[in-house]
Amino acid sequence: MATLSSQEALDVVGLVGELMREANSMPPGKEEARVVSLRKAKDLILSKIPDLIDNFWVEMLATRHERSVIMIAFCLEWIQEACAKEPVALMPDAIPIVLQLMEHQSVAVQKASLNAAREIYRNAFAWILRSAKESEAQSVWTELKRIKDHVTYAIGEDYEQSHVGYRLLSYKFVETVITCQTPRDSDVPATSEDWVSSLDFPPRFQFQTRETVEEEAHRLLQTLEDYLTSPDFDVKYVDRESIIGCLFHLAKRRPQYLGRILTTVEFVHGNIPESYSKLEVEGLRKYLKAALMSFLRRSHDGDVLGRVVQLLINLGASNTDVNRARPKWQEVQKRKRSDSSSDPAAKRVKGYEDSRRSASDTAVASDPQALAVDINMKTIVDKLTPNNVIELVLTNMKKLPSTMPTQFNATYTPIGSGPIEGILQHLARLMAVQMVAAGVGPGVVEMNRRRQEEMSIRNQMDTAEAEDNTSPQQISSVLSRQSSVVTVVKSEVPDDDDGHSNDSADAKKLMEEMHETPDAYKATDKAFRLLDITEPIPRDDRGNAILSIVNEIISNDGNVLSASGEYLYHKCLIRFAVKIGLDSLRERIMKYILEDIGKRTELAFRWIYEEYAVARQMTRDSTDHNLDELVRYDECLTKFIRGFIDHPEYREGTVNNLYMEVPVVTEGAVDLLTYYCAARSVHGAMRLIQKLVSSRPNADRFIVPALEMTLNQRKDIQTQAVQTCVKVYETVPELREPIRDFAVVSMKLLNNVVQPPAWFFAEKYGRGGKAATYAWTEEYQKLCTTLFSGLLSEDPSLLPTLGEIYNEHPSDVKKTIFKVIEQPIKSVGMNAPEVLHFVKSPPKGSESLVLRIIHLLTETHPATPELIASIRTLYSDRIPDVRFLIPILNGLPKEDIFAALPKLIKLNPVLVQEVFHRLLGTGKHKQDSTQRKPSVTPAEVLIELHKIDLGKVDAKTLIKATGLCLEEKELYNYETMVFVLKNLVEIDPLPFLLMRTVLQTMQMHNRLLPFIMNILQRLVEKQVWNLPLLWEGFVKCCEKTVPSSFPVILLLPAERLLTVLDSHPALKTALQKHVQELGLRQRAFMSQKVLNVVLTGKIDLPQGSTVAEENPVDVVGVIAPLVSQNGSRVPLVIKLEEEHEAPAPIRSVMEEDSNEPSSRLTESTDDSNSMVIKQEDSDSEEEDVKPEISV
Incomplete structure (x- = not known):
């Protein structure tokens, strides 16, 4: 970088300031333009004058508070590039900000922060390796550990809830961590990405060693491998492909892990989940093949080459492809020569590597899964x-399946x-x-x-280490630059090495020196006394003076350079705050600490511990904390907690440290957990509560805020609180009872029908206002039942308690309970012993609850034999209510179903429809018939409905029941209805719904018309006119089936025929026309009285008149074969003799061939509707089986 002159530097500074002012003056909605200006300013700072980074650090970081995603992304870009330039000054402040943005509600911000965290982690780790101050290095390492914990939580416990893109970046971050914390192989040339390694970790550090750093990397590598190989993890396809890619990249940079990674790849290829589609399987195999081909081109290790080649062949690669990708012998030799002639630094590293090659090989060989495969x-x-x-x-x-799996x-x-x-x-x-x-x-x-x-x-090592660290007495104090340091004070030696614990003795000695009389005045008669010539300072003036001193000390905090000076500086401020009881002074010092919590958190901890020490001096009992003694301690602690929560630079870790490391967590601090959740971070507060209940004594105090928040009006708070309580209920056995008691109390709140209690509307529950203006709503009812339902899904033993509470609730609350228990009951399932016991012997008054639970359990799956046995015991021994049998109908014997059927069809229409859905396997119970064979068939159900006595069920109910059955046309098809009608016509006495069913069958299946005619003829034989209910249906059926029913009508006695024709004129006219069209031979078979009724409307005619020609002939009338009871067809032969008597009833044609179109039946002509007489030889082959009827 070229050095700038002073004028050029001033120009750059002016230009940067102008760009910053321009960006800050832009209105909302111009975020892209603002980013352009800020990026220009950033480039000028980083490229021209890096010394300006510290001046504009805070202004640039302010963009992280913007709502726009691109502004926050720019902030991350600034942090990443600035830390690369000035890691020493910026790294401790930058990492917490990145961690905070990783918890942002926007997924885009989370992904951008995680992407920036990769580069920051690499730079931060490199800075730690070069750091001269161990305290600063430890602070940065602690922040890096928080980032690692956050990322591993996202891909571990929070796998299902985290975004897929965030998870994929998390795997890349873990790859970066493993690369940085593992030794670099000398065979791989150092690049900008993999030069940082654990080889350079300073041995002087006490907080971490090189071995622990590498061990952590090995654990993370094992975690990635477990995601691919362990059956406990159900990893999606995109995650699996991303993890494999990370492992391959890691193998390129750290070849010592290539063997175990190849073992993992073998395992993945041989155990692809069955849930993957064909395209996903092919895609995964292509990805593995391409990655292995890349390794084959770069590797010259014989053992590795053999395994890679074998894997490629398993993946479908041809020998030609493998030979083409295999490195040539000349290239291998050239690569080896280039490695041997590398720079001296590389040789030193290689020499070091050779010395530890055996240890590295042992570490690789100790991979448990690879070792198991080899053995x-x-x-x-x-x-x-x-x-x-x-x-x-x-x-x-x-054991092989019949077909090859896809x-x-x-x-x-x-x-x-x-x-x-x-x-x-x-x-x-x-x-x-x-x-x-x-x-x-x-x-x-x-x-x-x-x-x-x-x-x-x-x-054993942990136990030994714990024993070594144990001393006669340990007192927690904050006396160093860390959050807390354990100072060991032996009981027989009251003062420490620094001497600051002997403050009282020093002060006493100083006062003696001040009051000692100077030598110049010893010779006088009267000793000089300062009190004689001075007056006491008024309290207000003394307070103002001390406050001025404190302000002066605070204003010169930047002049404190050494660690010892900083310690005395902090000690002075703390003593002023604790010993001088001035509220203004305490507020001033607290304001000073909260102005920069990143650098002054240690001072807050020291103040808190000093307050606690002062309070403890008032009592010698180390277990009894009187409230009066801890008032100032509680005030100090709660103010700091609230200040840290409300601070613009809020850090979850700082708040957690306050709660986890202070000597006593007061009730005021516990109450602030609710404020923390509502005002700052729901997830952060819930994570803190889980840590408190698992790490600190008196855990029942810390679960109370979470329990109270289960009644909070805010949905997000209430949901997270319920999840936290359920998780604590599972993991902390000693807290089960208070959580269960609170859930029961919440449920019992609903017993008050008028309105909720007054405390229900307190401010901490998110509902302001007077209780008198509110009443119970469904939303409030669900709030009171959600915690209990959440516990119920994990602990089915709460069912009896639910039954007892349920009995006391009004009806509207019971409806709400029905809704909230749906998911817990389905998750518990019908195989739980607690569920079976509750169903068998529920509390008195909870019958409807049991019925609801049974319906929920059998809604999608048929009942198990154990559940059926429990319900039958309940029905037979305690509650004979047939509604309990509805969910298990298909599991009952046929006799029990038919015995309960009269009671079942008398239920309300909704339940009756449910009954038939379950019996017939229709509606939402279609799958039941495939999972279990039904006890009764649809035909048996319909027949049994006709058998029910009218004394048990009224006719209207039976009609509705049979109608519900016949609505299922797919079940009651042609064959089923033939079977049903055949059985119904044989019942004695005939069912009163028979004719109604016949009429409905005729409407459903026209092709059954010949069969129905046969049924009508059978009814004539059974003298249907003697049954008024059936007779009316019979006549109606004959009327609807004209002209096919004419032969059946002519079989009626003359008296009954006359009644029918008189009441149905249209039928009479059609029948007269039909008879007139008959031939003489066909009329010869009709009774004279019947013929008179049809043609004249009278039974007896005047003497001398005739209506038919008497022409007796000897013929044999052959009617279509009738089906006997055993299913055989027997022709009916009729002989005509000399006597002219009325012919006996003749059966009409029974059912035709099933393939004959129904149109031929409905549009039949004269010949098809009349009885056809055919001449037969008496010597027929079937003469011995033809029944003869004399006419």
Whole structure:
């Protein structure tokens, strides 16, 4: 960079100031123009005068408070580039800002901040390696650790909620961390991205060592590998591809990990999730193939080349492609020579690397999964004999599916030809990977053994370290530049090395020196006394003087350079704040601390600990904290907490440290957790509560704010509070009882029908106003039940408690409970023992709740045998309400269903429709029939409905029930209705709904008209006119089926026929026309009385008149074959004899061939509607089976 003259520097400064003023004067909506101006100013500062970075640092950072995403992105750009120029001064302030922006509500800001964090982390880690002050390096390392924790949380516990783009950038960030915290391989030339490594980590640092840094990197690498290999993680396709890409990039920069990464790739290729589509499987294989090809071109390690080549062949690469990509021998030799002739620095690094090569190899070999694969592979190779292979194939042939799975077809690659040893090695490795995935084999046993040994050794080391650090007495104090330091004070030695604990003795000695009489006055008769010539200073004047002194001290804080001077400076301010009881003085010092919380947080901690020490001097009981003693301590602590929360440069870590590291968390501080959640960060407050309940004593105090926030009016607060309470309920057993009690109390609030209690509308619940102006609403009711429902999904044993509370609630509250328990009950499922016990023996008065739970459990899945047994026990022993049987109808025996059917159809229409949906497998229960075979068929249901006695169910209810059945036309098709009507006509007595069903069948299926005629003829045989309800339907059916019904009508007795024709003139006219068109032979088979009724309307005619020619002939009338009870067809033969008696009833034609069009039946002519008489030989083959009827 060229040096600028003074005039040029002034011009640049003026231009930068003009650009800044121009950007700040732009109105809202001109963010793009503002960014242009700010970017110009930034480029001038960084390229011309980097010394101006500190001057414009704060002004540039102010853009992070803008609402526009591009303004915040510019802020991140400024932080990234400025820190690269001046890391020493800016890095401690920049990292917390980046972490804060990573929690921004905008996904775009989160992604931009995480992208900037990668470069900042690399620069910050490099700065730590060069840092001269360990305290500053430790502070920056702590902030970097917070960023790492945030990123690992996003891709771990918060995987489902985090944005996919944010997760992909998180994997890249983890790759950067691993690259920085692992040793650089000498074979890889140093670049701008991978020159930073753990090799340069200073051994002088006490807060971290090189071994711990590398161990953390190994854990992160293992985490990425677990995402790909562990069955506990259900990683999506895009995440899997991104993680594989990160591993490949890491293998290029850190070749020592290539072996374990290839093992992971083998595992991924052999265990692709079945949920992936064919396109995703092919895409993943192409990605792996391209990455391995790239490695093949760059690597010259023989072992690695062999494994890469084998993987490429498994991925479908041809030998030509592999040979084309394989590096030539000359290139390998050239690359080796260039490596050997590299610069001296590289040689030194290589020498160092060679000295630790064995340790590196041991670390790589200790990868548990790779070790397990290798052990399994060696075991399998020894046992791959022809006999064993044949036995394996024969044993597992029966387990293969009938069709090849799509995924196997997409991933399988045949093993090519080659040496038998290579093929065996390849086959053994494939099987070893699958065995590790299944958790079997000697390799898995060895892996588990080593992990247990490591855990045991680690626990022993932690125990030993804890014992070494234990001393007779430990007192927490803030006496260094860290947030808290544990100072060990032995009981027999009251003062420390620095001497500042002997302040009282020093002060006493100083006062003695001040009051000591000077030598010049000792000879006088009267000693000089200062009190004799001075007057006491008034309290107000003394306070003003002390305040002036404090202001002077504060104004000269920049002149304190050394650490010891800074300590005395802080000590002086704290003593003024604690010892001098002036409110104005305390407020002034507190204001000074809050002006820059980034640099003066340590002073706040010292003040808090000093207040606590003063309060503790008032009592010797280390366990009893009197409220009066801690008043000033509580005031100081709560003011700092609120000040840190409201500060523009809010930092979650600072607030967390206040709560986690102070000696006592007072009630005032606990109450501020609600304010923290409402005013600053919901997620931050909930994370802090979880830390408090798991780390500090008296955890029940800290869960109270979260419990109270479950009733908060703000939806986001209420939701996060419920989730936090449920999580604490799972992880902290000692807090289960208070959480459960609060949930029960919240539910019991709804017992007050008039209005909620007055405290329900307190300010901390987000509802201002007087309680008298409010009443219960559904929203308030849900607030009171949400926590209980959340606990219910994790602890089904709360069901009896729910039943007892439910019985006390009014009806509108019960409806709300029905809504909120839907999700918890479905998540618990019907197999939980608590659910089965509750269903079997619920509390008295909770019957409707049990019924709701049963319906929710069986809404999408059929009931299990255990649930069916519990409900049957409840129905038979305690509550004989058929509504309980509705959800399990398909699981009951046929007899039980038919016994309950009369009661079921008497329920309200909605429940009746549900009954038939479940019985028939229709509606939303279509899948039930596929999951379980129904106990009854649709035909059996309809037949049973006709059998129900009118004494049990009224006719109107039965009509509606049969109508609901017949609405399902797909179920009650042609064949089903034939079966139903055949069975109904055989019932004695005939069902009163028979004719109604016949009419509905005729409307549904026209092709059944011949069969219906047969049914009508059967009814004539059963003298249907003696049953008034059926007779009316019979006549109506005959009227609707004219002219097909004429043969059936003519079979009626003359008296009944006369009644029918008199009441239906239209039918009479059509029947007369039909009879007149008949031939003489056809009329001969009709009774004279019937003929008289049809033609004259009278049964007996005047003497001498006739209506038909008497011409008896001997013929045989053959009617279409009738179906007997056993299903055989028997022709009916009629002989005509000399006697002229009325013919017996003749059956009409029964059902025609099912393929005959229905139009031929409805448009039949004279011949099809009349009885056809055919001459037969008496010597017919079927003579022995033809029943004869004399006419």
